[in-house]
Amino acid sequence: MLSSMRKIASQQLKIALIAPPWFPVPPTGYGGIELVVSILAEGLCRRGHDVTLFASGDSVTQARLVSVFDTATFNKLKENVHLENIQSLAAYERAGEFDIIHDHDGYGSRLLGALTSRLLAKPVIATMHGPAEPYSLGFYQSLASDLLFVAISEYQRSSFSGIDFLATIPNAIKxxxxxxxxxxxxxxxxxxxxxxxxxxxxxxxxxxxxxxxxxxxxxxxxxxxxxxxxxxxxxxxxxxxxxxxxxxxxxxxxxxxxxxxxxxxxxxxxxxxxxxxxxxxxxxxxxxxxxxxxxxxxxxxxxxxxxxxxxxxxxxxxxxxxxxxxxxxxxxxEEYNEEVFIDRHELAYENALTLNGQRKAGLSAHRL
Known part of the structure; x- marks a missing residue:
């Protein structure tokens, strides 16, 4: 149990959460990722963090909501799979405003995150919600030096060979x-x-x-x-x-x-x-x-x-x-309640900031 875990709430973080644009946060029906993102956003707000959620405009949240699309776009998925990249770009364009960017979106968004992390030395965390398919594994391995990955199960983590994960954080419910x-x-x-x-x-x-x-x-x-x-x-x-x-x-x-x-x-x-x-x-x-x-x-x-x-x-x-x-x-x-879920994320954010500080120090030393 992590209920006694040391919190980092005394250090208020500015956190950007990127959700897929396909369903509102929280979803009104189907939408597992959107449900998990909603639990995370609301929990971080309760802990005193400054949270900006990038999601469709029909989302409901205590966080600051930024929307590229007024409504969820699942009905447009087949005609334009790049809508998720358009929404994610809105978050990465404002990367300098945040201490942490936490991306729950898709493949193209991961590439934007890697570029942001490399160019701005900003910690970008990517939660993997899907499987390690042969066509995607090489893509993620190529980004492993720039993104900090979070798995949602140990099975998923083990299937992404060649990637060092920041943490395994199972999904949760309220x-x-x-x-x-x-x-x-x-x-x-x-x-x-x-x-x-x-x-x-x-x-x-x-x-x-x-x-x-x-x-x-x-x-x-x-x-x-x-x-x-x-x-x-x-x-x-x-x-x-x-x-x-x-x-x-x-x-x-x-x-x-x-x-x-x-x-x-x-x-x-x-x-x-x-x-x-x-x-x-x-x-x-x-x-x-x-x-x-x-x-x-x-x-x-x-x-x-x-x-x-x-x-x-x-x-x-x-x-x-x-x-x-x-x-x-x-x-x-014991294992899947929302408070444990937020505890685990706060610890991951703390570790991400530490790793990012070490990386920036390494870059500075290299330049010297």
Missing amino acids: INDYPFSENADDYLLFVGRMSEEKGARQAVSVANKLGKKLVMIGKCSEANEIKYFNEYVKPILGNNTEYLGEVDLATKLELYRNAECLLFPIQWPEPFGLVMIESMACGTPVVAIRNGSVPEIVHHGRTGFIVEDEEGMVEAVKNIEGIERLECRKRVV
């Missing part, structure tokens, strides 16, 4: 927003996009084999998601499955709180599955396929079960009553 229940209704829950990566088809199959009710919520608005749903999910839906699409936060929390367990049949090595800690915060255990960060988040036999395949999920659900729901809640309170 624990008090998640209602706990010691009791559950008789249904399984799936939360995620309609995609093969998230395992929507596998979740339906597990419920069908068990003859149990399944409630599904998640995004299905893009062409590839609609195609996947129509081809692989819809044909196997039975009367036992209810697909609600995207729902508001209150509905999602109520579904988490009352579910018997969350099915997390993840089909790719996801760096961090936010829905797992959301579920456990409400006391709902997780049945997950072993992949990516799953073994770091779920304590097998205590907060859920980690299995190897769909058949393993079926057997795990049969034994889910052996999991104490209070243990699930405790796990999130």
